[in-house]
Amino acid sequence: MWSIEDTEFMSRAIKLARRGLYTTRPNPCVGCVITLDDQILGEGFHIQAGGPHAEVHALAMATKRASQAALKGATAYVTLEPCSHYGRTPPCAEALIKHGISRVVVAVEDPNPQVSGRGIKMLRDAGIEVDVGLLSDEAAGINPGFMKRMERGLPWVTVKLASSLDGKTALSNGASKWITGPESRRDVQRLRARNEALVTGIETVLLDDPCLNVRHSELGLLSEQVDADSLHQPLRVVLDSRARLTSTAKLFTVTSPILLVSCIDYPQAEKDTWPQHVSGLILASDNDGRVELTALFAHLGKTYNSVLIEAGATLAGSVISQNHADELILYQAMKILGSNGRNLISLPDYTDMADIPSVELIDERKLGGDTRLTLKIRS
Amino acid sequence: MWSIEDTEFMSRAIKLARRGLYTTRPNPCVGCVITLDDQILGEGFHIQAGGPHAEVHALAMATKRASQAALKGATAYVTLEPCSHYGRTPPCAEALIKHGISRVVVAVEDPNPQVSGRGIKMLRDAGIEVDVGLLSDEAAGINPGFMKRMERGLPWVTVKLASSLDGKTALSNGASKWITGPESRRDVQRLRARNEALVTGIETVLLDDPCLNVRHSELGLLSEQVDADSLHQPLRVVLDSRARLTSTAKLFTVTSPILLVSCIDYPQAEKDTWPQHVSGLILASDNDGRVELTALFAHLGKTYNSVLIEAGATLAGSVISQNHADELILYQAMKILGSNGRNLISLPDYTDMADIPSVELIDERKLGGDTRLTLKIRS
Numbered sequence: 001m002w003s004i005e006d007t008e009f010m011s012r013a014i015k016l017a018r019r020g021l022y023t024t025r026p027n028p029c030v031g032c033v034i035t036l037d038d039q040i041l042g043e044g045f046h047i048q049a050g051g052p053h054a055e056v057h058a059l060a061m062a063t064k065r066a067s068q069a070a071l072k073g074a075t076a077y078v079t080l081e082p083c084s085h086y087g088r089t090p091p092c093a094e095a096l097i098k099h100g101i102s103r104v105v106v107a108v109e110d111p112n113p114q115v116s117g118r119g120i121k122m123l124r125d126a127g128i129e130v131d132v133g134l135l136s137d138e139a140a141g142i143n144p145g146f147m148k149r150m151e152r153g154l155p156w157v158t159v160k161l162a163s164s165l166d167g168k169t170a171l172s173n174g175a176s177k178w179i180t181g182p183e184s185r186r187d188v189q190r191l192r193a194r195n196e197a198l199v200t201g202i203e204t205v206l207l208d209d210p211c212l213n214v215r216h217s218e219l220g221l222l223s224e225q226v227d228a229d230s231l232h233q234p235l236r237v238v239l240d241s242r243a244r245l246t247s248t249a250k251l252f253t254v255t256s257p258i259l260l261v262s263c264i265d266y267p268q269a270e271k272d273t274w275p276q277h278v279s280g281l282i283l284a285s286d287n288d289g290r291v292e293l294t295a296l297f298a299h300l301g302k303t304y305n306s307v308l309i310e311a312g313a314t315l316a317g318s319v320i321s322q323n324h325a326d327e328l329i330l331y332q333a334m335k336i337l338g339s340n341g342r343n344l345i346s347l348p349d350y351t352d353m354a355d356i357p358s359v360e361l362i363d364e365r366k367l368g369g370d371t372r373l374t375l376k377i378r379s
Numbered sequence: 380m381w382s383i384e385d386t387e388f389m390s391r392a393i394k395l396a397r398r399g400l401y402t403t404r405p406n407p408c409v410g411c412v413i414t415l416d417d418q419i420l421g422e423g424f425h426i427q428a429g430g431p432h433a434e435v436h437a438l439a440m441a442t443k444r445a446s447q448a449a450l451k452g453a454t455a456y457v458t459l460e461p462c463s464h465y466g467r468t469p470p471c472a473e474a475l476i477k478h479g480i481s482r483v484v485v486a487v488e489d490p491n492p493q494v495s496g497r498g499i500k501m502l503r504d505a506g507i508e509v510d511v512g513l514l515s516d517e518a519a520g521i522n523p524g525f526m527k528r529m530e531r532g533l534p535w536v537t538v539k540l541a542s543s544l545d546g547k548t549a550l551s552n553g554a555s556k557w558i559t560g561p562e563s564r565r566d567v568q569r570l571r572a573r574n575e576a577l578v579t580g581i582e583t584v585l586l587d588d589p590c591l592n593v594r595h596s597e598l599g600l601l602s603e604q605v606d607a608d609s610l611h612q613p614l615r616v617v618l619d620s621r622a623r624l625t626s627t628a629k630l631f632t633v634t635s636p637i638l639l640v641s642c643i644d645y646p647q648a649e650k651d652t653w654p655q656h657v658s659g660l661i662l663a664s665d666n667d668g669r670v671e672l673t674a675l676f677a678h679l680g681k682t683y684n685s686v687l688i689e690a691g692a693t694l695a696g697s698v699i700s701q702n703h704a705d706e707l708i709l710y711q712a713m714k715i716l717g718s719n720g721r722n723l724i725s726l727p728d729y730t731d732m733a734d735i736p737s738v739e740l741i742d743e744r745k746l747g748g749d750t751r752l753t754l755k756i757r758s
Contacts, residue, residue, distance in 0.1 A: 165709060165738075165752070166723040167546025173730050313718055320715070328715075330544060334740045334754065336699070336707075338726025339692055344545040347717025351552050359544075361713045361748070369740070373544070375713065 002134050009033045009040070009077045010107055010134045016045040016054070017079045017142050022193050022226045023048050026305060028146040032058040033077040034101070041065050041074060048230065055082055055092040059099050075103040079139040081110040081132075084119040093122040103129040107139030111150035144326065145196070145305030154301040157324050159309045159316050159377075160191060161344055162331040168341030169313070174207070183368035184331040186220040188310075191329065193219065193226070195234050195308035197259075197300055201315040202240040205249055212236045212310065213254045235259055235304065239291045239315065247273040261291050293322050317346035320357055323379035328359060330373045381513050388412045388419070388456045389486055389513045395424040395433070396458045396521050401572050401605045402427050405684060407525040411437040412456040413480070420444050420453060427609065434461055434471040438478050454482040458518040460489040460511075463497040472501040482508040486518030490529035523705065524575070524684030533680040536703050538688045538695050538756075539570060540723055541710040547720030548692070553586070562747035563710040565599040567689075570708065572598065572605070574613050574687035576679055580694040581619040584628055591615045591689070592633045614638055614683065618670045618694065626652040640670050672701050696725035699736055702758035707738060709752045 010033075017031030024030075024046050032054035034042040042065065044057020052060075055078060062071060082092035082104070096104060104123050109132060110116050123130050140147050145156035162180045163169050170176035178185075192198060193214045200212060213236070216228040233256030238245060243262040247270070251258060258278045260266070263285035271280065281299065284292045300307055309319050319325045350356055363374035389412075396410030403409075403425050411433035413421040421444065423436020431439075434457060441450060461471035461483070475483060483502050488511060489495050502509050519526050524535035541559045542548050549555035557564075571577060572593045579591060592615070595607040612635030617624060622641040626649070630637060637657045639645070642664035650659065660678065663671045679686055688698050698704050729735055742753035 163545070165546065165711075165754075166542070167544065171729050171732065171735075175730065175732050177732065179732075317717060321717075332544075334738060334752075336724055336726065336736055336738060338696060338700075338724055338729065338735075339722035340726070340728040343718035345715055345717055347715065347719070349719040350550050350717065351554065353550065353554050353556065353558075356550075356717075357715055359713060359715060373713075375544075 001131075005035075005038045006077070006105060006131075006134055009035055009075075010079070010105060010139075012040070012043065013054075013077045013079050014107070014135060014138055014142065016043055017139070019045050019225075020047055021142075022222065023230050023232070025049065025196050025232055026303070028080060028143040030054040030078065030080045032079070034058045034062040034071075034074055035077070036066065036070065036074045041071075050088050053083065053089060053092050054078065055095060056089065059095055063099065071100045073102050074100070075105060076101050077105045077134075079107045079142065081106050081108065081116070082119040082123070083110070084115065084122045091119070091122070093119040096123060097126040097128065101128060103131070105134055106130060106132045107134055108136045108147075111147045113150075143305070148326070149301055149305050152301075154297050155197070155304050155307040156326050157297065157307050157309065157319065158191070158195065158327045158329055159319055159325045160188065160329045160331075161316055162333070163344040164333050164335040164337045164341070166336045166338065166341070167344045168337035169344055170342045171337060172340040172342070174342070179333045179335060179337075180331045180370050181333070181368040184333075184370045184372065186218055187367050187372060188331070189214055189218045190220070190222050191308060192234055192310075193222065193231060195306045196232070196304040197235040197237055197307045199237040199239065199296075199307055199309050199311065199315075201311045202238060202242075202244055203314070204310075204312050205238055205240075205245060205251060209250045211250055211254050213256055233257075234308065237261060237300070237307075239296070241285055241289055241291050243267075243270075246270065247275070247278075252278060261296060263289070263291060290318070293318060293324055297324055313343050313346045320345070320377060321347050325377045328373075328375040328377055330375065331367070332371045332373060334369055334371075380510075384414075384417045385456070385484055385510075385513055388414055388454075389458070389484060389518075391419070391422065392433075392456045392458050393486070393514060393517055393521065395422055396518070398604075399425050399427075400521075401601065402609050402611070404428065404575050404611055405682070407459060407522040409433040409457065409459045411458070413437045413441040413450075413453055414456070415445065415449065415453045420450075429467050432462065432468060432471050433457065434474060435468065438474055442478065450479045452481050453479070454484060455480050456484045456513075458486045458521065460485050460487065460495070461498040461502070462489070463494065463501045470498070470501070472498040475502060476505040476507065480507060482510070484513055485509065485511045486513055487515045487526075490526045492529075522684070527705070528680055528684050531680075533676050534576070534683050534686040535705050536676065536686050536688065536698065537570070537574065537706045537708055538698055538704045539567065539708045539710075540695055541567075541712070542723045543712050543714040543716045543720070545715045545717065545720070546723045547716035548723055549721045550716060551719040551721070553721070558712045558714060558716075559710045559749050560712070560747040562599075563712075563749045563751065565597055566746050566751060567710070568593055568597045569599070569601050570687060571613055571689075572601065572610060574685045575611070575683040576614040576616055576686045578616040578618065578675075578686055578688050578690065578694075580690045581617060581621075581623055582693070583689075583691050584617055584619075584624060584630060588629045590629055590633050592635055612636075613687065616640060616679070618675070620664055620668055620670050622646075622649075625649065626654070626657075631657060640675060642668070642670060669697070672697060672703055676703055692722050692725045699724070699756060700726050704756045704758075707752075707754040707756055709754065710746070711750045711752060713748055713750075
């Protein structure tokens with residue numbers, strides 16, 4: 001069904017789409033390539049919400065290179081179904097029609113049930129040949145959070161952990177500097193930069209007093225691709241069921257948004273001290289008196305495509321064992337700490353090996369002396 | 380100093396030497412290549428103690444191919460210094476001289492201080508050009524146990540462990556079938572086959588009642604290279620400080636040698652039930668009432684080049700923290716068991732990250748769904 005040229009050009013479009021990885025949120029990453037007689041005339045990708053879509057960039061480049069008439073017979077390769085509605089920009093399907101494109105190849109349909117298929121229908125109604133499904137897994141894989149949230153109203157949840165080879169995060173006295181090396185710590189910065197919200201627990205905040213922001217200077221090579229101004233900071237979410245956090249936390253000194261989720265209200269006197277970038281949310285508690293995770297992710301799914309869990313063994317374990325996690329990223333240091341060290345992850349006391357969580361290794365990289373494992377979690 | 384041909388032929392000799400990995404014990408693996416005008420005339424490797432040395436095989440092949448006179452001008456590449464003494468076979472240095480070899484390239488000198496340099500001297504005295512040291516690290520690396528025992532009187536000690544990603548060996552109730560997959564379990568059989576002695580603790584024997592032998596049928600591809608008869612069984616050593624083992628142990632049903640190491644003597648009535656392949660050894664106990672490991676390895680070093688530790692967290696941890704281990708082989712399953720699971724390795728309760736054992740990753744392989752990590756332990 002697909003020619004080798006089709007595959008080549010869609011691969012190129014996917015590669016272009018990925019360039020928006022750190023900047024398009026809350027929009028998905030999209031790439032577009034326009035060809036005539038199997039030569040690339042124009043290409044582009046979506047850079048930033050509110051800015052032009054990928055198709056608009058590609059069409060602009062193509063029309064510069066060819067006369068309007070010359071786009072007759074041209075093919076557009078798009079990683080996501082072109083939009084059909086007036087949002088912050090006019091519909092891309094309309095633009096493709098207006099420019100006289102003859103064929104559109106779409107990798108994946110828009111997952112939003114309110115939109116899905118309408119862009120394709122608009123193109124077909126205008127007499128354009130539309131082929132759907134080329135490299136669809138790869139294209140969907142660029143935007144797992146967007147796809148999941150549109151389909152199920154829930155964010156893509158990544159649990160990040162770091163440990164020694166024997167699964168310890170610190171010595172018994174809490175000493176842990178440094179288990180992983182500088183390359184891993186820089187990679188965590190990139191991971192934060194890719195996620196729209198970051199969830200941690202009150203224990204981690206009280207113990208480590210972290211800022212949990214993305215530090216542009218620590219992004220490594222990425223800092224050359226994304227300047228400090230267009231770098232999004234993830235929403236920082238602290239689960240603090242008993243409303244213990246006070247505004248002396250270092251977290252408050254960084255001005256990107258903070259959401260404090262508790263099961264009881266904070267004292268008014270305390271709330272009065274909150275700076276403008278801090279807000280509170282009260283959710284139900286679970287049987288252990290902790291913030292109910294189903295309610296949490298339903299809330300975050302209203303706004304955020306992707307959530308990173310950077311927490312201790314208890315919260316990280318609950319997110320996994322309660323089937324909220326899609327992915328586990330484990331930074332593993334080539335060290336052994338011994339059984340007195342602190343455990344990586346708390347899970348229920350399983351009695352049967354058949355009951356343990358089902359994980360599958362999908363990527364493995366070396367980061368300096370450490371290994372980064374990416375595992376898909378099946379629920 | 381070395382030509383590219385020298386390096387090529389020594390590499391070949393090292394590759395040949397490795398073919399003896401499972402059969403030469405207690406002798407080292409040795410390979411030999413004989414060339415004339417940079418063409419290989421003969422090659423061979425040491426197969427089995429008591430059988431011909433590598434040089435003898437290579438000379439036999441070379442003389443078949445060329446007249447005796449034709450070996451004038453020939454070069455012999457040997458991975459280990461040729462022997463100079465009459466053992467079970469005549470000295471190889473003498474054979475090389477008698478065949479008119481003109482130059483001998485040696486990778487490493489014999490590490491035995493009683494032998495070292497004598498073979499080389501014998502060759503030089505006969506007017507042969509001898510060059511020493513080409514690919515010496517690689518050649519020594521084939522026989523780490525032989526090298527270490529000759530130099531220090533101690534065996535090469537490998538600790539084998541298997542765990543989940545979070546460093547657990549079983550669920551809290553002991554369930555662990557199967558954390559690692561069949562490929563890893565077959566690899567453990569090969570690891571046992573490469574080691575001359577295998578040490579375990581009484582707890583493991585009482586709990587799992589294992590046989591701890593090498594099962595030819597489970598060796599995988601190796602079973603095609605080594606037939607069941609030439610397969611060595613490692614000495615099975617059980618550390619049983621309080622002399623608790625009884626002859627109902629499944630271990631006794633396999634007739635390869637067993638050494639029971641205790642700190643007190645077994646009751647005579649018990650010893651009377653021991654089959655012929657079982658013997659006892661009494662060693663001093665340490666402060667915890669366990670078999671003193673320094674005494675154990677000194678004893679094993681009298682006879683065995685290589686020792687594999689297949690034990691629980693306590694014994695494996697003691698071997699490492701008391702600086703007896705050279706290497707750690709960790710089979711890591713892509714699973715998470717949670718903090719209730721059993722710990723991989725017991726180490727002292729360190730208070731400073733600077734005190735943890737120093738390990739270095741030297742090899743990593745996929746075995747089915749598992750990863751095998753080989754780490755060098757620095758003491």
